[in-house]
Amino acid sequence: MKTTRLFYKTAAVVLLLYVAVSPPLVSGDTGRRVNMTLVRGAAALGAFCLDGSLPAYHLDRGFGAGSDNWLLQFEGGGWCNDMASCVDRSKTHRGSTRFMTKTAVFTGILSNNASLNPDFYNWNRVRLRYCDGASFGGDRQISNGTSMLYFRGQRIWNAIILDLLPKGLAKANKALLTGCSAGGLSTFLHCDNFTSYLPKTANVKCMSDAGFFLDAIDVASNRTMRSFYTQLVSLQGVQKNLDPNCTRAFYPEPSLCFFPQYALRFIKTPMFILNSAYDVFQFHHGLVPPSADPTGRWNRCKVNVTACNPHQLDALQGFRTDMLGALMNFFRNTTRGGMFINSCFDHCQSALQETWLSPISPRIHNKTIAETVGDWYFGRGDDVKEIGCPYPCDKTCHNLIPASTTDSLAPNAPDHKSLGTQLSPFSLAFFLLYIFLCTMNIQLFGF
């Protein structure tokens, strides 16, 4: 059994590599490659990646009218909530700059091409590499006797900002803090702190992509995400970095403030929330985590929504209803906020050109994500709070394939792309293999 598992895992890894290098659906502009900058000053601040390596970012300079504007994007990539998973992570590109690719491809909201990214292309654009495992929120270190594990996400955030301030961020005219997945969660956590570093006259806003992780009840009636985050907050020393007004309000369960739905009303900076109401990562880890489906009844539905039975569709619609419910006050009250809650089975839509702005990108009321976010940022028009109609009515979805192909909350996806969002012969092959593995109830990359 062990060897067959190993075989399937190896086969899956090979196919994953094919997926990672296969050409995107919308070809042409492949995006600019931007070099990594290690944050040399981080050591003095005690800001290290899990393994003790220096943190890093990628900066592509703005030009022309955008020279004084700054867009910072947190990289995503799951979390680690116990010593074993954090030790594993510290040996990968998710926990160490030593193992990261030294260039990043800038596409979607990071693109420098005006026709692909009309509102932000000439801004200074920065990708903050993620190597702490707690959405840049922890502050602790633990020795196991022989080696040290650094949970210093909060210090990494601080060190990167201090490094960028003298490079022009301190004089920013306009600024946008964003990020996807675990990075979308970081956006909520650090939004007001970002504002505090910038000139009072600057126009500062935050946009979270696929970061609205719900305090969901899974299909086995457990709060899997809540248990996971509670362990994470406790292990990595996150609590003292959460908004004190929020933790006070949620005493005696202050770790709930790690959930955007509880922290949201304490955030003063204007926010935009971009999320699918059927976010694939949350579907696979919050609504139907492997622990809630030991017999694999959901396996086919998880990778192909047309294979879901009516009962499963009900659960998915319930998840959407819960998400909209959690956003209702924001939708009603906020005058400066924006949202784009669509119904594609997807995860992360601003960093991929296909979903951000392309002939096939998702739309609500015929507006793309790039248009809606731009309209909100620049105050053009009033239609900046968009909610799409429920599945299956949205005809603009072309990515009905899992973005998350792991059975762990700490995905080890390749650096630049969220998996499975591109239909190519290779991804199809991978997809079929994935279904096969699921039917065999084999945990792909499960730790």
Ligand SMILES: *[C@@H]1O[C@H](CO)[C@@H](O)[C@H](O)[C@H]1NC(C)=O
């Ligand atoms: C990026 O790094 C490579 C290799 O170190 C170097 O050749 C290249 O000039 C760098 N590019 C920029 C824009 O700094």
Ligand SMILES: *[C@@H]1O[C@H](CO)[C@@H](O)[C@H](O)[C@H]1NC(C)=O
């Ligand atoms: C910008 O993107 C468009 C559309 O993909 C492409 O035709 C054009 O060549 C790109 N421009 C640059 C400077 O790369």
Ligand SMILES: *[C@@H]1O[C@H](CO)[C@@H](O)[C@H](O)[C@H]1NC(C)=O
């Ligand atoms: C401590 O961590 C290191 C590196 O992760 C590992 O190799 C070692 O076995 C661990 N030691 C103990 C006592 O757990």
Ligand SMILES: *[C@@H]1O[C@H](CO)[C@@H](O)[C@H](O)[C@H]1NC(C)=O
């Ligand atoms: C922002 O966070 C840093 C630590 O990362 C802290 O030193 C600073 O006081 C914070 N600013 C505000 C206004 O909370």
Ligand SMILES: *[C@@H]1O[C@H](CO)[C@@H](O)[C@H](O)[C@H]1NC(C)=O
């Ligand atoms: C989920 O809940 C059931 C009871 O509803 C319980 O027996 C089971 O241990 C829980 N599983 C996990 C992983 O928490």
Ligand SMILES: *[C@@H]1O[C@H](CO)[C@@H](O)[C@H](O)[C@H]1NC(C)=O
């Ligand atoms: C907490 O709330 C008070 C009152 O609304 C406000 O003045 C203060 O700035 C808030 N503190 C933080 C850290 O947001």
Ligand SMILES: *[C@@H]1O[C@H](CO)[C@@H](O)[C@H](O)[C@H]1NC(C)=O
């Ligand atoms: C998804 O499931 C439907 C119905 O079970 C099937 O017709 C379709 O071929 C499946 N799609 C893929 C890509 O496997």
Ligand SMILES: *[C@@H]1O[C@H](CO)[C@@H](O)[C@H](O)[C@H]1NC(C)=O
């Ligand atoms: C938002 O709306 C809710 C309920 O309608 C209300 O309780 C809350 O005070 C409002 N918040 C703000 C900031 O206006």
Ligand SMILES: *[C@@H]1O[C@H](CO)[C@@H](O)[C@H](O)[C@H]1NC(C)=O
């Ligand atoms: C949708 O928008 C596109 C331009 O983005 C336009 O060409 C098209 O006519 C619009 N469709 C409808 C139905 O309004």
